[in-house]
Structures are given as C-alpha cells and as structure tokens.
Amino acid sequence: QVQLVESGGGSVQAGGSLRLSCAGSAYSYNSYCMAWFRQAPGKGREGVALVDAFGGTRYAASVEGRFTISKDNVKNTLDLQMNSLKPEDTAMYYCTRGASRSCAWAADMYTIWGQGTQVTVSS
Numbered sequence: 131q132v133q134l135v136e137s138g139g140g141s142v143q144a145g146g147s148l149r150l151s152c153a154g155s156a157y158s159y160n161s162y163c164m165a166w167f168r169q170a171p172g173k174g175r176e177g178v179a180l181v182d183a184f185g186g187t188r189y190a191a192s193v194e195g196r197f198t199i200s201k202d203n204v205k206n207t208l209d210l211q212m213n214s215l216k217p218e219d220t221a222m223y224y225c226t227r228g229a230s231r232s233c234a235w236a237a238d239m240y241t242i243w244g245q246g247t248q249v250t251v252s253s
Contacts, residue, residue, distance in 0.1 A: 132157055132242050134225045139247030146215050146251070152208040152225030152244060160203040163228030166210045167237060168221035168249075175224070175237045179210060183231035192218075215251045222246040 138150040150166065165180040179199035180188045187199055198211040208225055226240040 131155075132227070134227065134242055134244035136223065136225045136244045136247040139223060139249045141250040141252065142215055144216055144251055144253050147211070147213045148215065148249060150210040150212065150223055150225075150247060150249075154206040154208070154225075154227070157206075157227075159201050159206050159208065161231065163231060163233035163240075164199075164201055164208045165226050165228065165233060165240065166199060166208075167224045167226055167240075168219075169224070169246075170221040173221075177235045177237070178223070180233035180235070181208070182233045186233075188233065212249070215249075217251045217253045219249060220251050221249060223249050 133155050135153050163182045166178045167175050168178050169175040178190050178193055179197055181199050181201050196214045201208045224246045225244040227242040229241045
C-alpha cells in the first residue's frame, strides 16, 4: 500500500523558516511527479511547488524565491524548505503524488495524498 507521511510543520514568526519532509513507501520517486499543496481555512487546495520525474521544478508565484522543493529518489523523500515565511503562508501542507511523470497544478491530477502537516506563521 502506497503511503505518504509528512513531518516538520509547526509555528513560527514571520520571517522565519521551516522545513517540511515527506516520506513515501512502495514506489520510486523518480517515476512520478511529486508536489506540495496547501489549504488554508475556508480556501481551496492550492499547489505550492512541483517536481517532475526528471527533476524539473515549478513554484507558485506567491512562494517563488522563498520556497525550495527537493527530492531524494533513493530514500523516497520529498522536502520543502520554506524561508521568509509570511502570515499568509499559514495552512495545512500536503505532500502528494501525481499519476504520471509530468506535473500539473490541478489538485485532481494527484492520486495519493498524505495526512497533512500544519504550518502557522504569526505576525
């Protein structure tokens, strides 16, 4: 059974940093798109950062230059380094796997989701 487990969330003041990690099982990260999404209270789920099977990365405009996505195909881990955090980054963050090697921003293109980890940024 494929599982994704996130860790590393927490509370931080604006301007601080957090590193999220996602551990996967039962498949290789180099065969699929992997991504981080987030969902704030009362809002829809939005893509934050994507990495395709070939290592290509894409970022939402709101996090470009502040967040970095990385993966380890041997350890089956996916990380999100978040710097210069802002209160508007407050959300539940989810690790997810796509259905193919290429990535898309639509949440319904992702078939496996972790349980989420909460990130709270105070001003």
